[in-house]
Amino acid sequence: MTPPAPGRSRRLSDRWLAVTFISPAMLLLLAMSVFPLLWALYLSFTDYSATRGGRANFIGFGNYTAILTSAQVHTRALTTLIYVVGAVGLQTVLGFGIAYLISRRTHGRGVLTTLFLVPMMLSPVVVGLFWRFMLDAQFGVVNSMLGSVGLGQVEWLTRQRTALLSLVVVDTWQWTPFIMLIALAGLSAVPKYLYEAASIDRASEWFRFRTITLPLVWPLLLIAVMFRAIEAFRLFDLVYILTNGGPGVSTETLSFHIYKVAFLGFNTGTASAYGILMVLVVIILTQFYLRYLNKLKEG
């Protein structure tokens, strides 16, 4: 038998030291993330209600079937999809545009970037509240400005189309800086010699943008889009403050609907299944997205 290598006991103690340091964080993760997820997974197969109490009866895939076949859920899924595509699309175009313009400036770049980042630092509840006041049809500053240029009052938050549009605008106002920041990092990393070479070849501005800037920034931009899309998919706070899902249920997103299922009727089992399904959708879509990103990288 081979004798233990010298210093092995020291390595072991290093390992145990590492375990000791990591274990508080691991325990916290286990208690606050892993356990609730597994518990929600268990509840999703039951008819448990947090307020009614009693035993949780196993009902198999009953909750999942009901959610996947519910017309109400389909409506909320469509609303969420429109919102995600609209908000993230707009944020990407604007964020990249602003980053591109800032990257071309030599003076005041830092100050401009900091100023643009301010909305992102605010709490969504604060943002929702002051936009609610600004978009008020009667007393809001937005309609007042429209009135001063001769345009009529718009019911921003109480009409079906304008209410969803308002949510997209407010989210775009708050989160465009995030895309801008990532795009700016990408733009700063583009090697200058490529532009110099293109200039020598008398390449047009558009050609340089299309063949140098965009391809190099694109992968980074896609990561930013992914983060934003995941966030937008979970939208709750702005809806709660700005429209409360109205008019009717026309701006109710999936997260807002889960909140109602979970807390208005305390149907904990159904709400758990609903939440698990949302997590699954995000995981599956992210996997496809990451594969596409990897292909881009390999290409």
Add this chain to the structure above:
Amino acid sequence: MHSPKRIGRMSTTGRKARLATAAMLLVATTMTACGDGKDDDEKASAPKAPATIPELTKDPLTLSFIWFDWPPAKALEAFANTEYKKVRPNATIKVNTVPNANWHDAMFTQFAARKTDFDIAILDSQHIGEAVTNGNILDLTDFVKNNIDVAAYNPYLLAAYGQFPQAETGKRDENASLYGLPLLGDTWTMIYRKDLIGDKPPQTWDQMISAAEKCQADNPGVSGLAFHQANGSDAAAVTYNTVNGVYGGNLWDPKNRKIEGVLNDAAGQEAMDVLVNKMKPLTAKGSGNWFIDEVNAAVAQGKACIAFNWIAASGGLLDPKESTLGTTREQILDKLGFATLPSQKTNLVPLGGMGMHVSAYSAAANQAEALNFMKWFEQADVQKKWAAAGGVPARTDALESPEFLNAGPFNKVYADSVPRMRDMWNVPEYARLVDIENTNVNAALNGAKKPKDALDDIAKEQQSVLDSSSRKGGGGL
């Protein structure tokens, strides 16, 4: 500099030990979080409060309430800390408040945790069923028999704020259990501009609409009507229910638990038509998300001819600091009138207000103090003092007292409205029923649904909620 050596793979035994430790931790966490399951089963129904008040503590004690943030909450805390302290100097009253939209959630999420940071929940009358069936509040039946003079109340008020199963309009079941006692009575008042439509308020709903129409046409910039239309809380639902009652409709058939075919019958359809096609066009543009504060703001800014609001929330209208209608209370009262709701086919008005309910999870000393507070609060002289402090009492002698009738111009409106009140359902499914009604009425008011479709959808979806008890999965969708 040397790079650290890669540590070799862990031995099989070591990995197994760690896996076992992780599994044990997970199981332990699960057990801790789930408990032994006994609690849930043991508290399947409301526990009984003692018939007599247990001995009260002599130590300092804070008696906590939970309510939503509005003027009566502040009035209650100030009143109780002044008056109750005279009889119980060691007790301090704390009225915790949350935004109206979070009121139900704030109470019931704590009930769900079987632990509350409040001793007395101020529940809307409709919340009672949910709290009783979940065993969240004490059964006060025996306590009331021994300590409260039930003959001093209009029976319906006593029933509305405490009885479950629910009382039919105007009737109290003497044999039913009581789970709460009245704290604050309330109903809608019609607020009208005397300077614009005259001193005499409209007597019928049709007259009211005509007066609002004429006033709007004669006064550009002033809308004919202002009322609750928001899809949060019970805003739009109460508005529809009020018009439904006035036009002779019914919300449901409680005996057979039928909503479909009852709510959306001819009377119900007519009420929805009146609300959406006759009343809504007389409101301000963008008022589709208005609730209590927005209606009050429109009245105080002189932007509405006729408005409807809860009496308990109307006090601020007489504050010159918040109004453009006058620089003194008298000047404002020269322009604003308060009246009972106009009648049409019936004279029903909505029942508002709330009762006091003792948390089943409160400490024994606090439960005893809560019962003592309720007994004290329901005495005749205290009810009159509460009326003078801005509260709306429930005892008949207090309602008829000069202290109450002279405390505000709308108090007589309340006293006159008591025999005309009708409440919503107080079944355990209330929160879902009201959400269905709110969102659909709000959709109809804001053009997102045709009125008839909205009403039919309400009836269909609410019926489905009532019938869903045997459904396997998907409850709450």
